[in-house]
Amino acid sequence: MASAEEYALAMNTQVPLPATVQFAPDYPIVTERLALRPFSRGDVDAVYSYRSREDVSEYLFDQPMTHEECAEAVRARAGQIAFSNEGDKIVLAVERRDDARLIGEVSLIWRSVSDLQGEIGYIFHPDAHGHGYASEASRALLAFGFEVMGLHRVYARCDALNGGSERVMQRLGMRKEAHFREHAQFKGRWDEELIYAILEGEWFAPATSR
Ligand SMILES: CC(C)(COP(=O)(O)OP(=O)(O)OC[C@H]1O[C@@H](n2cnc3c(N)ncnc32)[C@H](O)[C@@H]1OP(=O)(O)O)[C@@H](O)C(=O)NCCC(=O)NCCS
Structure with missing residues (x-):
């Protein structure tokens, strides 16, 4: 397999961006086994193959999506590739480099400009x-957040029953900050939500297991 640098060079896609953009990754973001890139129209079937599933949506706010809803989501995501203002979000398709299969998606939201959150x-799928693909792809977004955007704190949330998601956060070096008990209704039951976070100082600390 090509090195990450060779792969990035070969696959590089210059995307024209408006002048208001403050931060945008150079696409694709290449990791050891993955490439993170903007969504495009041809991704609808691949997205449908996982977003239509009950097991995938079990702990998501979304319900399983129809093909048309996936097409709409892909259209929206194709434009979610850069940060201009607070609240902006990038949502990237994650491709496995060895077979070019789209296997999932990762997102980073600019929650606060003044507080660097x-x-x-x-x-x-x-x-x-x-x-370890989710952890590998998320680690690349943390690197962009801390090392390019200069964020101070990045957090993630999950349902307390979503053990797989909680372990991803732990693998990323995040700490548990909160366990909200029965704070909201979620799909007909009380929601139990975990918040995990990592600070800039923790990200840059030497000798971590990330
Ligand atoms: C949450 C979710 C992404 C976690 O997926 P995952 O495959 O368990 O997470 P990773 O890709 O980081 O893989 C980690 C697992 O692979 C194993 N693994 C195998 N090879 C590995 C490697 N080279 N590196 C790291 N982990 C590896 C780990 O031991 C770990 O297994 P464990 O959790 O049983 O200990 C997945 O369950 C999912 O998409 N769920 C549906 C959507 C969802 O709930 N999203 C989160 C909303 S908050």
């Missing part, structure tokens, strides 16, 4: 669970 999220 961000939030990450991740959703993967069950076929691709259990290989």
